[in-house]
Amino acid sequence: xxxxxxxxxxxxxxxxxxxxxxxxxxxxxxxxxxxxxxxxxxxxxxxxxxxxxxxxxxxxxxxxxxxxxxxxxxxxxxxxxxxxxxxxxxxxxxxxxxxxxxxxxxxxxxxxxxxxxxxxxxxxxxxxxxxxxxxxxxxxxxxxx
Numbered sequence: 001x002x003x004x005x006x007x008x009x010x011x012x013x014x015x016x017x018x019x020x021x022x023x024x025x026x027x028x029x030x031x032x033x034x035x036x037x038x039x040x041x042x043x044x045x046x047x048x049x050x051x052x053x054x055x056x057x058x059x060x061x062x063x064x065x066x067x068x069x070x071x072x073x074x075x076x077x078x079x080x081x082x083x084x085x086x087x088x089x090x091x092x093x094x095x096x097x098x099x100x101x102x103x104x105x106x107x108x109x110x111x112x113x114x115x116x117x118x119x120x121x122x123x124x125x126x127x128x129x130x131x132x133x134x135x136x137x138x139x140x141x142x143x144x145x
Contacts, residue, residue, distance in 0.1 A: 015036075015037070015039055016030060016031070016036065016038060016039065017038070017039040017040070017041050017060075018038060018039070018040050018041065018042075018044060018062070019041050019042070024044050024046050024050050024064055025046075025050055025051065028050055028051070028052055028053055028055075028056055029051075029052070031056035031057070032052050032055050032056050036056075036057075037056065037057035037058060037059055038056060038057070038058055038059075039058075039059055039060045040058055040059070040060035040061070040062030040063055040064075040073045041060055041061070041062050042061075042062040043062050043063050043064070043065055043070060043072070044062065044063075044064050044065070045064075045065050045066070046064055046065070046066050047066065048066075048100075049093055049094055049099075049100040050064060050094045050096075051092045051093070051094070052092055053071075053094040053096075054094070054095075054107070054110070054111035055092075058073035058074075059073060059074060060073060060074065061074065064094075064096070065096075066094075066096045066097055067096070067097050069082055069096045069097055071094075071096055081112060081124065082124045082125075082126050083095035083096070083102060083108040083111060083112065083124070083125055083126065084096070084097055084098045084100075084101040084102065084126050084127075085101050085102045085103070085104065085105050085107075085108050085125055085126065085127055086098070086101035086102075086103070086127070087103060087104075088103070089101030089102050089103040090102070090103050091103045091104060091107040095108060095111070098126075105125050105127075108125045109125065112125075
């Protein structure tokens, strides 16, 4: 059985950053396939959908941006997060804009709870049809394990 030090060393050796890959999509695919978290060292601009973005764990100061919507993987006190939902969308979409909406409000809420939130940070699920509601997510609502 590995020692505690060896277990920690193994985990550190498995950490990969988005910058280790040729694209954001490749980083997310790797994390999803290997059941690993991905480190976001900066904000990356994408022009298309990042499939399965919300299926992996993220950490770091960065995030992903498309259009006017930036998704920081760790909360910031003044950050407002928005995910777009349309019943004909797909839950493999990233939901960062109305071009690639998620399919269900529940999946959007689940995605919001997977990130490291800051008390008082606001999150919005924007229904593409125009219906909108907001919820404040606090750290005690999120399982950080």
